[in-house]
Amino acid sequence: MTAVAENTEVGRARLRKEDARLLTGRTRWTDNIAVPGMLHMAILRSPHAHARINSVDVSAAAAAPNVVAAFCGKDVAETQGVLACAWPVTEDIVMPTYLPLAVTEVRHVGEPVAVVVARDRASAVDALQLIEVDYDPLPVVLDIEAALAEGSPLVHEDKGTNKCYTWVFDSAAAGSGGDVAGVVADAEITIKRRYVQQRLIPSFMEPRSVIVEPAAGEGGSWTVYSATQIPHILRFLLAATTGTPEHKIRVIAPDVGGGFGGKLAVTPEEWIAFAAANRVGRPVKYTETRSEAMVSAHHGRDVIQDLTLYAKRDGTVTGLDVKLLANMGAYLGIVTPGVPLLGAFMYNGIYKFPAYRFECTGVFTTTTKTDAYRGAGRPEATYAIERIMDELAAEVGIDPMEVRRRNWIRHEEFPFGTVAGLTYDSGNYEAATDKAMQLLGYDELRAEQAARRESNDPKQLGIGISTYTEMCGLAPSRVLGALRYGAGGWESASVRVLPTGKVEVVTGSSPHGQGHVTSWSQIVADQLGVPFDDVEVLHGDTRTSHKGLDTYGSRSLAVGGIALVMASQKVREKARVIAAHMLECSPDDVEFADGAFRVKGSPEASKTIADCALAVFAAHNLPDGVEPTLDSEATFDPEGFSFPHGTHLCAIEVDTETGEVAIRQYVCVDDVGRVVNPLIVEGQVHGGVAQGIAQALYEEAVYDAEGNLLTSSFADYTLPSSADLPDIVSDRTETPATSNPLGVKGVGEAGTIAATPAVVNAIVDALRPFGVIDVQMPCTPERVWRALKEVIA
Amino acid sequence: MIPAAFDYIRPSTVEDAVNALADAGEEGKVLAGGQSLLPVLRLRLAAPALLVDLGGLSQLRGIREDGDMLVIGAMTTHAELAASSVPLLAQVAATVGDRQVRHRGTLGGSLSHADPAGDLPTAAVALDAQMVLAGPHGRRTVAASDFFVDLFTTALAPDELLIEVRVPKLQGWQTHYTKVGRTAQAWATVAVAAAVRRENGSIAQARVALTNMGPTPVRASAVEQALAGVAVDGDAIAAAAAHAAEGTAPASDTTASAEYRSHLAKVLTRRALLAAVGR
Structure with missing residues (x-):
């Protein structure tokens, strides 16, 4: 495959094609869609974290005004299907049955128990109050460590354990490094730290919504509209678990208002709507409320991380041991067990560690399930390693940036095989770091910090560093297979040139x-030499886009974008044959430049893609054996991951009296490889940084002792707004990926991965002279105040 | 997030509103700006049979002078108050919620809701505001300190409306409001309203009121007493502020513990007083 020949569009800060429609409200959210004859569904959810269901009486609800049907799990036990987990990470993983509607037992607050279908939504919600459920409460299991203790109540009695799995990576066994056990004795410095990744709620803007149009009679087909990140996977799994023929299911993801991984899910609500539509024989819509989303859509993070770092006195790391306890929640979502594995390969970060061992144990609790949330495993890994590198610097007594320099992979050492078994194809940590330090004014801030320490200023200054890398471009299918993931990692694209030269x-x-529509238009415009506005991008409907693996893990550009380049090049090569025929020469004598084919050496005669498209349409004079189409399809399966990296720095003022923290400066220099659209990249970085700061300072899902989610609305779940966030100075270095022909890496999660440790490192840096070495996230004013109080007292 | 069914009226006079409330008895609820009531209805924490919308009572909107008092209509929005020059209340109103809340929410609504984390009740208590209530049997005036009875509970009878708030012009006073909250739009974890009148370099009189240090806004009487007659001086103010948590009963919740709230009350009282006197 040849690299992109010329770039007039790629690299240009195009305004997004999507925005005029999105910003003026002319959107097609699932909840905006009305299908003729459509009914509305409401779901009764468990008020108990763990209980046996003795009986459910829906008779009064079924008789309520405007109600068409009311039913419970027992009524659809045979037909509702099950929810699948696609990532059984070990052979002996414990996989509980996950029913959309609970039948005999509920295992978290918010689990669906019964359903009302009515002619309007208000009637459905009113009738929920008429359903009577008799529960026998069972013991709750909330704490991950307690759940593993002998004699703990069990989340799934039939499984006999709360342990889901233990997955191990050892660099000695893998052949990618030494044995950690072997470095313990010689370690001059040993640092042990426990970090806790609090539970987070992926707060997508649009709540989840689904409409199911059931088959109208024998041989009919189903149409499912869903606010999902994964329409193709949804279709496959609906077919696989409900027995509905795949070719009879059409899934449409219309405008989808964000996901952050929260819509990388096949949901109980989708399955229940499917069952409900089949039961009543009419289209059924379900749109959740925000509070339902918060108790029922999967959560993120919730991991206890125990790290031991071994190093020499000069700050050179000799080994890293990582032990995780990961809260699965009550059930396994589509990739729940695999999320920590996505981090397993990243705990070594940008560094050259000789030996590495990783062990993760997944644990069931009577809480909402966890699953992918922006970064999925990599934020956790990056947080832990970037925090403990600061601890190493403090132990050695050198600047935290210097300790990183002493350990990181130098730019001339790429490609570099890491201790975790990955090959980092490219990178330049020195360049990104130098630029970031200049933008921040690192040395001046260190001087100001010293002065404030000297004068006992009640507002202390901290400087936080995060030199991160992450892996994008999920994923080489063979690698996923080796990790026991249930699907591949390829992506598909097709390009069709219409008779007038416009491109679909x-x-x-x-x-x-x-912003796929914009970026994809830019790529195709360059590949085919057509105007940006002449490209239309279609997506999210399995009838037009029959093949795909959807959007998550910063994979769209690094995988889907390459498929697009491949498909475009196929079209171009076919057009070259047609153009040569029209120009009466051999295809080998035709060159493509500035949007047209010309005979080498006689540039006056030319044929554009549009000329070729019209010739194909007429088909009067095509070369022998050439089909009259100018279409193509390509599927790209990457051979390796891509590795964005960068340096994020922040300066934070900590009010030592109130514990409040204020981010004074935030600087990030990201290297996401070749940039297709700088505006979109900037937007992703800003949003990502905001979410990373939010984990550091604001967000936390909190359960009470009975397993009730206390943070089940935005009044209690502290989501920051723009008023709480700093100005973000973002810049870039551009070291192209060598793992794909576009040189792109991925940017969807970088900000989130990088920002959290930068912020917490800054807080701890400010307070380190007092003896503070950790503040539990989110670093609320009270927690900062307590951290200080504990060491001063 | 769909409220239970209710009846709705939008009267154009205070009398009609009060009579409608009297007829509804315990089943009636007053809708002002809706910023607290609508979430409660949507979560079905309340299911009143009748909503009496005061949106049509334009006579309750605006600020006028009456001698040495300022009279603020109960339907005056936070945004209007923030743009005014009413002492203390203007600054406090500017910190309420977010922009959307400030343009919908009203002073009367906030005071009548009596959220212990609300900012405006504290300001009313600090200012010794007078609350004018209208009921089916006429009007009565209640002092702010008597108006706030308990958590979300005021001196208002079910058939009474808060129609206006009278506050002194406070000429010669300096005021300041300081708060700590989890986010810019969050309720106060703790906040402090301070008003100081100086004479000849000393504090002649001080009023200090605390937000979220108990079920109702409270005056920090011990601080006020300690400040009377002392020099305008950082150490003296700090010493007085150390009494801020005395007699308070703050809650422990997901936002903060009572211990931290008590600590904040002292720090923020000192800071509010220093800011008020320009230190």
């Missing part, structure tokens, strides 16, 4: 706010 592009990567 179909992508299997289904966006939910990323």
Whole structure:
């Protein structure tokens, strides 16, 4: 495959094609869609974290005004299907049965128990109050460590354990490094730290919504509209678990208002709506409330991390041991067990560690399930390693940036095989770091910090560093297979040139706010030499885009974008044959430049893609054996991951009296490889940083002792707004990826991965002279105040 | 998030509103700006049979002078108050919620809701505001300190409306409001309203009121007493502020513990007083 020949569009800060429609409210959210004859569904959810269901009486609800049907799990036990987990990470993993509607037992607050279908939504919600459920409460299991203790109550009695799995990576066994056990004795410095990744709620803007149109009679087909990140996977799993023929299911993801991984899910609500529509024989819509989303859509993070870092006195790391306890929640979502594995390969970060061992144990609790949330495993890994590198610097007594320099992979050492078994194809940590330090004014801030320490200023200054890398471009299918993931990692694209020379592009990567339509138009415009506005991008409907693996893990551009380049090049090569025929020469004598084919050496005669498209349409004079189409399809399966990296720095003022923290400066220099659209990249960085700061300072899902989610509305779940966030100075270095022909890496999660440790490192840096070495996230004013109080007292 | 069914009226006079409330008895609820009531209805924490919308009572909107008092209509929005020059209340109103809340929410609504984390009740208590209530049997005036009875509970009878708030012009006073909250739009974890009148370099009189240090806004009487007659001086103010948590009963919740709230009350009282006197 040849690299991109010329770039007039790629690299240009195009305004997004999507925005005029999105910003003026002319959107097609699932909840905006009305299908003729459509009914509305409401779901009764468990008020108990763990209980046996003795009986459910829906008779009064079924008789309520405007109600068409009311039913419970027992009524659809045979037909509702099950929810699948696609990632059984070990052979002996414990996989509980996950029913959409609970039948005999509920295992978290918010689990669906019964359903009302009515002619309008208000009547459905009113009738829920008439359903009577007799529960026998069972013991709750909330704490991950307690859940593993002998004699703990069990989340799934039939499994006999709360342990889901233990997955191990050892660099000695893998052949990618030494044995950690072997470095313990010689370690001059040993640092042990426990970090806790609090539970987070992926707060997508649009709540989840689904409409199911059931088959109208024998041989009919189903149409499912869903606010999902994964329409193709949804279709496959609906077919696989409900027995509905796949070719009879059409899934449409219309405009989808964000996901952050929260819509990388096949949900109980989708399955229940499917069952309800089949039961009543009419289209059924379900749109959740925000509070339902918060108790029922999967959560993120919730991991206890125990790290031991071994090093020499000069700050050179000799080994890293990582032990995780990961809270699965009550059930396994589509990739729940695999999320920590996505981090397993990243705990070594940008560094050259000789030996590495990783062990993760997944644990069931009577809480909402966890699953992918922006970064999925990599934020946790990056947080832990970037925090403990600061501890190493403090122990050695050198600047935290210097300790990183002493350990990181130098730019001339790429490609570099890491201790975790990955090959980092490219990178330049020195360049990004130098630029970031200049933008921040690192040395001046260190001087100011010293002065404030000297004068006992009640507002102390901290400087936080995060030199991160992450892996994008999920994923080489063989690697996923080796990790026991149930699907591949390829992506598909097709390109069709219409008779007038306009271009329709179909992508299997289904966006939910990323701006695919714009970026894809830019790529195709360059590849085919057509105007940006002449490209239409179609997505999110399995009838037009029959093949795809959807959008998550910063994969769209690094995988789907390459498929698009491949499909475009196929079209171009076919057009070259047609153009040569029209120009009466051999295809080998034709060159493509500035949007046209010309005979080498006689540039006056030319044929554009549009000329070729019209010739194909007429088909009067095509070369022998050439089909009259100018269409193509390509599927790209990457051979390796891509590795964005960068340096994020922040300066934070900590009010030592109140514990309040204020981010004074935030600087990030990201290297996401070749940039297709700088505006979109900037937007992703800003949003990502905001979410990373939010984990550091604001967000936390909190359960009470009975397993009730206390933070089940935005009044209690502290989501920051723009008023709480700093100005973000973002810049870039551009070291192209060598793992794909576009040189792109991925940017969807970088900000989130990088920002959290930068912020917490800054807080701890400010307070280190007092003896503070950790503040539990989110670093609320009270927690900062307590951290200080404990060491001063 | 769909409220239970209710009846709705939008009267154009205070009398009609009060009579409608009297007829509804315990089943009636007053809708002002709706910023607290609508979430309660949507979560079905309350299911009143009748909503009496005061949106049509334009006579309750605006600020006028009456001698040495300022009279603020109960339907005056936070945004209007923030743009005014009413002492203390203007600054406090500017910190309420977010922009959307400030343009819908009203002074009367906030005071009548009596959220212990609300900012405006504290300001009313600090200012010794007088609350004018209208009921089916006429009007009565209640002092702010008597108006706030308990958590979300005021001196208002079910058939009474808060129609206006009278506050002194406070000429010669300096005021300041300081708060700590989890986010810019969050309720106060703790906040402090301070008003100081100086004479000849000393504090002649001080009023200090605390937000979220108990079920109702409270005056920090011990601080006020300690400040009377002392020099305008950082150490003296700090010493007085150390009494801020005395007699308070703050809650422990997901936002903060009572211990931290008590600590904040002292720090923020000192800071509010220093800011008020320009230190």
